[in-house]
Amino acid sequence: MTLVLQAVVNGLEMGLVYALVAVGLAIIWGLMEMINFAHGELLMLGMFGAWWFSTTLHLDPLLAIPPVALVMFGVGRLIYTLLMRRVQRGETFAQIFATIGLFFFLQNSAVAAFTSDYRFVEGGLLSRLSGINLHLAGLSVGLPLLIAGALALVLFLALYLLVERTEFGLALQATSEDREAAMLVGIRPQRMFAVAWGLGAALVAVAGAILANFFAAYPQVGFPFTVLAYAIVALGGFGSILGTLLAALLVGVVQSVTVVYLPPAFKDAFVFASYLLIGLLRPQGLFGKF
Amino acid sequence: MTALLEVDGCTKRFGGLVANHDVTLAIEPGEIVGLIGPNGAGKTTLFNCISGRLHADEGRIRFAGADITRLGADRICHLGVARTWQIVRAFGRMTVLDNVMCGAFGRTNRTSEARVRARRLLDFTGLAGHEPVLAANLTLADKKRLEIARALATQPRLLLLDEAMSGLTPLETAAAVDLVRRIHAELGLAICVVEHVMEVVMPLSHRVVVLDHGEKIAEGEPRDIVRNELVIRAYLGDRYGAGR
Amino acid sequence: MPALALAAAALIALALPIPLQVAGYSYFVTVAFLVILNAMLGVGWNVIGGWAGQFDFGPNVFFAVGAYVAALLAVHLALSPWLGLVAGVGAAVVICAVLTWPITQLRGHYFAIATVAIWMIAQPIGATWELINGSRGLFLPLRPATGPLDAVVSLRFPGRSKALAFYYVILVLFAVTLVLLRMVDRSKLGFYFRAIRDDQEGAEGIGIDSRLYKVIARSITAAVFAAAGVVYAFWALAVFPEQVLDLNWSTFPMMATVVGGIGSLWGPVVGAVLLIPISQLMGATLGAGPLAGRGIDLVVYGVIIMLVAALRPNGLLSLPWRAWGRRLVGRRR
Numbered sequence A: 001m002t003l004v005l006q007a008v009v010n011g012l013e014m015g016l017v018y019a020l021v022a023v024g025l026a027i028i029w030g031l032m033e034m035i036n037f038a039h040g041e042l043l044m045l046g047m048f049g050a051w052w053f054s055t056t057l058h059l060d061p062l063l064a065i066p067p068v069a070l071v072m073f074g075v076g077r078l079i080y081t082l083l084m085r086r087v088q089r090g091e092t093f094a095q096i097f098a099t100i101g102l103f104f105f106l107q108n109s110a111v112a113a114f115t116s117d118y119r120f121v122e123g124g125l126l127s128r129l130s131g132i133n134l135h136l137a138g139l140s141v142g143l144p145l146l147i148a149g150a151l152a153l154v155l156f157l158a159l160y161l162l163v164e165r166t167e168f169g170l171a172l173q174a175t176s177e178d179r180e181a182a183m184l185v186g187i188r189p190q191r192m193f194a195v196a197w198g199l200g201a202a203l204v205a206v207a208g209a210i211l212a213n214f215f216a217a218y219p220q221v222g223f224p225f226t227v228l229a230y231a232i233v234a235l236g237g238f239g240s241i242l243g244t245l246l247a248a249l250l251v252g253v254v255q256s257v258t259v260v261y262l263p264p265a266f267k268d269a270f271v272f273a274s275y276l277l278i279g280l281l282r283p284q285g286l287f288g289k290f
Numbered sequence B: 001m002t003a004l005l006e007v008d009g010c011t012k013r014f015g016g017l018v019a020n021h022d023v024t025l026a027i028e029p030g031e032i033v034g035l036i037g038p039n040g041a042g043k044t045t046l047f048n049c050i051s052g053r054l055h056a057d058e059g060r061i062r063f064a065g066a067d068i069t070r071l072g073a074d075r076i077c078h079l080g081v082a083r084t085w086q087i088v089r090a091f092g093r094m095t096v097l098d099n100v101m102c103g104a105f106g107r108t109n110r111t112s113e114a115r116v117r118a119r120r121l122l123d124f125t126g127l128a129g130h131e132p133v134l135a136a137n138l139t140l141a142d143k144k145r146l147e148i149a150r151a152l153a154t155q156p157r158l159l160l161l162d163e164a165m166s167g168l169t170p171l172e173t174a175a176a177v178d179l180v181r182r183i184h185a186e187l188g189l190a191i192c193v194v195e196h197v198m199e200v201v202m203p204l205s206h207r208v209v210v211l212d213h214g215e216k217i218a219e220g221e222p223r224d225i226v227r228n229e230l231v232i233r234a235y236l237g238d239r240y241g242a243g244r
Numbered sequence C: 001m002p003a004l005a006l007a008a009a010a011l012i013a014l015a016l017p018i019p020l021q022v023a024g025y026s027y028f029v030t031v032a033f034l035v036i037l038n039a040m041l042g043v044g045w046n047v048i049g050g051w052a053g054q055f056d057f058g059p060n061v062f063f064a065v066g067a068y069v070a071a072l073l074a075v076h077l078a079l080s081p082w083l084g085l086v087a088g089v090g091a092a093v094v095i096c097a098v099l100t101w102p103i104t105q106l107r108g109h110y111f112a113i114a115t116v117a118i119w120m121i122a123q124p125i126g127a128t129w130e131l132i133n134g135s136r137g138l139f140l141p142l143r144p145a146t147g148p149l150d151a152v153v154s155l156r157f158p159g160r161s162k163a164l165a166f167y168y169v170i171l172v173l174f175a176v177t178l179v180l181l182r183m184v185d186r187s188k189l190g191f192y193f194r195a196i197r198d199d200q201e202g203a204e205g206i207g208i209d210s211r212l213y214k215v216i217a218r219s220i221t222a223a224v225f226a227a228a229g230v231v232y233a234f235w236a237l238a239v240f241p242e243q244v245l246d247l248n249w250s251t252f253p254m255m256a257t258v259v260g261g262i263g264s265l266w267g268p269v270v271g272a273v274l275l276i277p278i279s280q281l282m283g284a285t286l287g288a289g290p291l292a293g294r295g296i297d298l299v300v301y302g303v304i305i306m307l308v309a310a311l312r313p314n315g316l317l318s319l320p321w322r323a324w325g326r327r328l329v330g331r332r333r
């Protein structure tokens, strides 16, 4: 029983980081209804960013977060203006196609630049804290993951406030609801799309920079995160920001509890089995409005 | 003899909003019924409940003696109810001919037969010559015609027209009214028309049902309806009522 | 497609591999095999994706079903691949119908993720299920054919003729698929699929059971994938879960369809003929030499895909081919 409780606690911590991975997609896919097959590759870039930052500049990988966010915001905008803006004119399927191209491009550019070796971030604050656990009612909570989760939560809430409480967020939401109406009140949809891509890329890359403290960085690391992120956003009800958070927590818990009972290969399968189950009971997503 | 369509105490809610409240009405075979009411009165919602797009929360709907309250839209169409949509739902990336053939396939599995029937209906509705045009490229008036042709291709006994004439020029409206008359005269269908333009709906209908805030507030012959106090207050405004 | 272009394409498809084979370039014959295999998967995916307009990311599951069913029957019952084909396709259709029926109540992106979900669940099952040997894979029995007839019946072709023989096997299957799908396209099914794609509510309003026809569309897709999977199993002589469940079996046909032009019967064929050789060619040139293993070929491939997507988001068949053809013919006269 404590085993399961422990797994739940670990899952919640991981879920917080997943929330940050998925929330960028919640904006691009959930709000703007654009498909990005290369979401995980943006995360991979964030991981390499943190790795490069810590090995070349010998600074703590957590300090890489601001520069990674800035650079990737620009990268996201660039992806929109150079590629997706044109692709948007065609079928939705063309977006899948284009971002599969982006996926090949980013992943293999990373292979070309860094080779397929595993890269570990060393000497950072979080890795020095590893092994330190907080004990609470018989459960132990790993400190590094807790810090990472808290960081993710703060960033997540900042984004939530940005989307829900600011004029910019309202404009973003208006664009997602009705593009023509948004134009009538003076919002430029293309600008909104570009910023959404920038935000989405920055967020997932920051999640990557955090994750680099726990997982090896390598060019193919992204895809499993892409798949998970799609499941989380759909579970959360497609564009509902808080729904994304709750769904991410759920996914983290399902994963870690599954591993208690079954081989690790099944952990994602159970996430998706829960998706199907919930989808069939509540077709509008776990927390979605109609 | 029982009526073709019987709506008995139909209530439909959207959360707290009651879009239809205890609506009861009947349509006889071969009758043209006008369904009117101000914006948001619940006309489209009633059509949705009858055609199976939505399901009524309370009440029963019977068509030709069969209970259709909980049937899916496709089943209800097979039983003989066809409809058009206030916001047109033509199959935009299919040609005009293919659109109507889709309707005809409800009664036949043979492509050649569906094509023959579809062409006949395109002639009937005045769309002949537009066969290879993509539906998305039609004018609004032609799209509405196309929806009528497509609905007729399913060989209904009851046709529900949701604002088939709104947004049209006076000339197009006249043509549409003529089409409805011909559908009634030559095909003998029962027709229920939702329409805002009184000058159109009053002369066309044998009987008029008035909805307001989801409730039926009046029912009767057109000339009685235009004199009905409740209706005038709710909907027609002083202009039309006072003018008579 | 005009009859002339069709005849020319058929002739090329039939004749092209022979000089390659004679000249000893059996590698290129294998590329041709992959082109046709992906073209076949593309026209199959086009049914659910292009005609019925549903996002389906997981048809590769049925590729695996076909491969495994035929392989199991060959291993345990020594059944001929052709009977395995029938069984594999049948199993895929049944499994697809059963799995797809519940998820058709989901729409749009939710449906898409559900197809991904089925694939994600299939992977660990494939990797751990003892019946199919888990990740150790299932090996087809090796037994030389007793004669030419036996070779065709049991799909065992000796050494150098293998690439060519399998090319013609997949070509025949592909031709059969095209003929059948063309019939579907022009039948009530094809009309209903496209009606659902264009407007699901409108389709239901004229008597179309959208869930039923989505299941039928996806089952047709599954049948095509399973057939290709059977051939792939006998070509590869082994079935590994991570190989037959590889996402590329979904994405490559999808990409071929989008490049060629989604929704038209020939779009995926055009796309596969362009994409697969490019990727193979790039693998053979840029992927070799001093930079081998550094993914340069795939970087370039990615750029090409993005360029095509940005310049022709509606596919290459959306170009004014007909007008160009007319101008070309006119000039010659």
Ligand SMILES: Nc1ncnc2c1ncn2[C@@H]1O[C@H](COP(=O)(O)OP(=O)(O)OP(=O)(O)O)[C@@H](O)[C@H]1O
Pocket: B014, B017, B018, B019, B037, B038, B039, B040, B041, B042, B043, B044, B045, B046, B086
């Ligand atoms: N799917 C829905 N969800 C929530 N509310 C709805 C829905 N459909 C309709 N309504 C509400 O129900 C009420 C009745 O709408 P309905 O469309 O039936 O009116 P109507 O009489 O057809 O109006 P109009 O003349 O403008 O077409 C309106 O207040 C509308 O906002």
Ligand SMILES: [Mg+2]
Pocket: B043, B044, B045, B086
């Ligand atoms: Mg209405």
